[in-house]
Each structure stands twice: as structure tokens, then as C-alpha cells.
Amino acid sequence: MVEVVLKNGTIREYKEGTALLDIAKDISPRLAKEAIAAKVNNELTDLTSNLNENAEVEFVDFNTEEGQEVFRHSTAHVMAQAVKRLYPEVKLAIGPSIENGFYYDFDLSQSFSLQDLEKIEEEINKIIKEDYSFDKYVLPRDEALDKFKNMGEDYKVELINEMPLGEIISCYKQGEFEDLCAGPHVPSTGRLKAVKLLSVAGAYWRGNEHNKMLQRIYGTSFPKKTHLEEYLHRLEEAKRRDHRKLGPELNLFSMHEEAPGFPFFHHKGIVVWNNLENFWREEHLKKGYQEIRTPIALSRQLWEKSGHWYHYKENMYFTNIDDNEYAIKPMNCPGGMLTYKSNLHSYRELPIRMGELGLVHRHELSGVLHGLMRVRCFTQDDAHLYMLPSQVKDEIIGVINLVDYFYKTFGFDYHVELSTKPEKAMGSDEIWEMATNALIDALNTNGVNYKVNEGDGAFYGPKIDFHLRDCLDRTWQCGTIQLDFQMPQKFDLTYIGEDGEKHRPVMVHRTIFGSIERFIGILTEHFAGAFPTWLAPVQATILPITDRHQSYARELSEKLFDMGIRAEVDDRNEKINYKIREAQTQKIPYMLVVGDKEVEDATVSVRHRSRGDLGARPVNEFIECLKEEINKKAIESSC
């Protein structure tokens, strides 16, 4: 007998070699039905595997991240099986689960159309009905190599060849289909109730652009049809929040074929922009930042000195002035260096925090442009911090806290990534290690969770990135903190130390918004265009019922204007319902309806875009409340 300790602490005994699935059945039929895999001594395992020793056992269902991963991964296998049935000459690459679904990469000469996806989906449903069990088996390396060579699965052969020598090679078989796989999987294909294939896209083998481009089919799956439908519905809803749709609709910005990747901001977009800038300036002044501005075009020699000429040239734009070559700045730092160097600095001044809202231009590949999120010119809320080595940790902690404060003001969740030395890097390994450890130290001190991206750092130093999510759960890097031991050296930056000698300061590049353009994109999607009142391009619209209420409406509007509130009067000859509808679609926070009653009582009837009709209030009382809401930068409205 073996002893099983369940998650709730109860202990049960089973015959040695009992399958985990049978244990689940013994505990409850429902558990057996809902369990996707099991964790034996914290290791994820197939339900079909047997228990041979005492162990802690936990059953994993679709409500857990691991359960979803296993479920989607199994679906990917079934999709590969379906594709193989329909296109026997196809070669399989890899097929992992991803957030919200799965994909599988295929090498096939003909390209998949949307109709093909439907056919594949039908075949998947057949395989689900046929309810094959997922059977695991292990085999020695040579046999595995022979097997997949004979099958013509070149990509699998490549994968096996790269596995460490001692590694156990396992395969899973369902029906006629076999695939190299570490597992685990659901017990049988019948478990995969609701599957939907979503899109086809090109993807390079192993993510390397020099490799062959394969066809990637994306899909998702759920244990219940209704859950799939809910998910698809949510996707549709999310598309309505897309800033590329809302931006032009709300008259925030527009994009034009004449300038791909270069956004045009309209008045209403600029109002949002200016509010962000004002907030930024206020908070940075409080934190001891100076503000500078440096030119957009700087000479070739400067970029050679900074290293951009050698490490970043393919992303830069160039121009000639009086027969000399200039580059349009893709980053603000070299200009910042020159600014620092125009004065002599004492150690007493450090840390110096020099901010710049700098417009940078980068030549991005045409295929990556994406509304305001990925553009070819953008305004970085940059700053360069110059400090003593002993100040590094505190300065980084200061920036981490500032980012947190900013993002909290907008109600954003974010995640943090740490990027280490890339292949194309300046500087020695020792310097990189020191810099990277400084960042790690600061993160740990602040108790920040972070993910490590090996080799993803900037060419001049490692970085901490802050990522925000868009409406479709894609994440975008916004804030960043980059340590730089290179630039100060290249530009021979110095400060005069206590000893009267020149010393080299440490430098940090950092942004909070990242790019104002991208941040406005994220903001738009996060609030679905219904910006908090302090950011809203129009904060209140006054709606007179008829012509005879227009003078009262205009008086009110002037009063609001004098109090610094952005208000409009809709004096068009339309019914009140019509005006309200339009104000609603424009997502204006407050609608102030004025008619006979309001004129007589010196009140306004307040309607909020999401809270509806709130009734009449004295004008002054409402204005005070609104001012307060705006000053507090409240996310929720309360007037």
C-alpha cells in the first residue's frame, strides 16, 4: 500500500501502482471529471500515471494556471493530429500552450486559409469524439532519433539532437498520432470539449529571422462550450476598446497614409497629453528633477562618440546640413551628456536628475507599427540621473517608487522585467555583472517580483522594464530604468570629488510613461475612452433644453471656464435626447441639463456618463465638487 496525503491534509491508502485518475474517482466522481492533471510531490504528472510510493497529491483542474496549460497543450496536440490527417506531408515544429490558448507551428508548402482552419476544426472535433487516450512512453535517444527521422519530422530530430545527453525522451500517442513531448496531458482527447482556431500567422523557426518561416495556427480551448463563447464574446468587447478605433472616434488623434507611424494629435488628444505633461512636471519637480530640452538633429560625430552609429544605425534617420551629416536623435542621452558637460559639477550636487520630454525618431520595421503603441516618432519622458556609485541603489529605488506612484494614479496593474547583457553590447562582463546586480539589489529591496529576459538589455547597459497591458492583453513596455556605465566614459563625464580630483559619475536613463504616445494608447484602452475627469478632453457639456435656455447655458459655461473646468455648450437645435446620446458616445463625464427649472432655481441637472441622471444641484455646489474631483485626479467620479 502507498500513503497519499491530499492537499487538505487527509491521508488515504491505495494499492501500490494505482493510477492517479482512479484515486481521483475514489475521492469523488466530480473530481475525476474535472481534474486535468495531478501534482505528485509538487511535480505535474499525467492522471494516467501510477502512484508507486507515498506522496503528497494535488489534483489540478481548469481553474488553475497549470490545468489550463495542460489542457491547451493537449489541444495543440490534437490540432497537430488533425492537420496531419488533412495534410500528411506537413512537418511539425512546436506547439506550446500560451496565455489564453495555444499554437502549433507547421511547415507546409501550401498556406492555410480561413476555410482550411474550419476544416481543421471539424477534424479536431472528430478526434475529440473518437476519444483517444493520451499514452506516454519513453525511449532511448537513438531510437527516438530513428523514429522521427523515419517519420520525416526534421524539426523534431533537431529538437532531440539538442536535448542534453542524459535527458529522458518521452513521446505521447493518441490514436494514430505520435509526438515528441515532455507532457503531461489530459487523459484522453474526449476531455477537450470546446475548441476554436483563431488565426494563422507566419513565425520563424525558433524565433530566428534567418530561419525558415513556418505557419503558426493560434487557437483556444475550454472544458465547456459556454466558457468558450464567453471568451470569444470578451474578445469582441475588447476590440471595442481598441485605441486605434476609439482615438479617431473621440477625435484624439489620426493616422495618415502620408506619414505611416507618425501620429497626428488633434486638440482633444493634446488636452490629454498636456494633462499628462503637467502631472509629470509637478511630480518631477517635487522629486528634485531639473528639466532640459535638447535638439532633434545632432552631428554624426556625436553619434559615433556615443556608439549609436555602430550599434543603432539601422534604426536611425539621417540628414545633411551644410554638407555635414546629421542624425535625427533616436534617443535623448547624447544630447543630455552634452548638457551635463556644459557645467563643472561637484560631488555636492549629486545626484543630478535631469529630465527631458524628448521627441525621438526611430526607423521601425513597417510590419511592427501599431497605432500609438508602436510608432516611428515618440516623446519619451526621459531623465538622466548622474550619481556617485554609493547613490545607485537609492536612486533606482526612487525611480521604482515613482513609477509605482504614477501607475497607481491611473489604476494600472503592471509587471516588471529585468533584461541582461545582449550579444551586441559595449563594455566588459564585469561591468555588466556589477550593473545587473545593482538593479537586482534594488528590486529585491523593494520586494518587486520580476521576470528575467536574458540578453535583452540595451547595448550600453542592463535594464528594468515596466510593462502595461492593452485591451487584448498584449503587453507594452512603458517605464524603464537603464544603468549605463558606458556613456559617462565615452563622454568623459566627471564630477569634482571631496578630494578635489575628477571622478566618473554613474548614470541611469529612465522613463515613467515610456512614450507619451504609447501611454495615451494604453490609457485610452484601459478606460475604454472614458477618461477620468481630470484627463477628459471635455469635462462637462451643458445641454440647454431649448433656445431660451442658451444664455443661462453660456453663463454657466463661462463660470466653469473661469474655474479652469473644460466645458462646452451644445446649443444645436436638437432634442435633449439627441444631445445626451452624443455626449454619451463622446464619453464626456458630466452632462449638465438646463431648462426652465434650472434657470429659475440657479441649479444644474447633473447626468454622469455611467451613473446616469443624478438630479438637480445648486450650480456652485456642483462646481466645487467637480473641482475637487479634478484636483484629486480621482479615477471614480463622485459629483
Place this chain on the structure above:
RNA sequence: GCCGGCGUAGCUCAGUGGUAGAGCAACGCACUCGUAAUGCGUAGGUCAGGGGUUCAAGUCCCCUCGCCGGCUCCA
């Protein structure tokens, strides 16, 4: 940049090789109205651009541009 898809009025979309359409928006007129669309009328098009096939092309073919979904890259 690469793979695939898409491009008709300001917006959303019809249009099966044979005279370019609808709704909304815009503009004009009437209605003076109480919390999400008043009625009638008018105007609006190089069917992304260029080339080709055809008696005839929005429709079929080729090229270019842009957009969308990914990959690579990145704030």
C-alpha cells in the same frame, strides 16, 4: 523586413465582368422639445495608386502603398 489577410462616401457596410448603393454623420428647412437617435430634403466617389486582360473591370491578373493578425525587433 518576413508570412497571411484586407482596402467601395467622414464612419459601418452592400455590390455574381454590363448605368456605383444603403444606414449613420454632414449641410438646408420645419419642429422649441426634460435624460441614449424628430421629420423632410440636399450634397457627397479617381471603388487605395499604377499597369494589364476584356467590346466592357469595383469585380479577373501583376506591381506599389497603406492597414489588420502574427514573427523578428522595441518606448
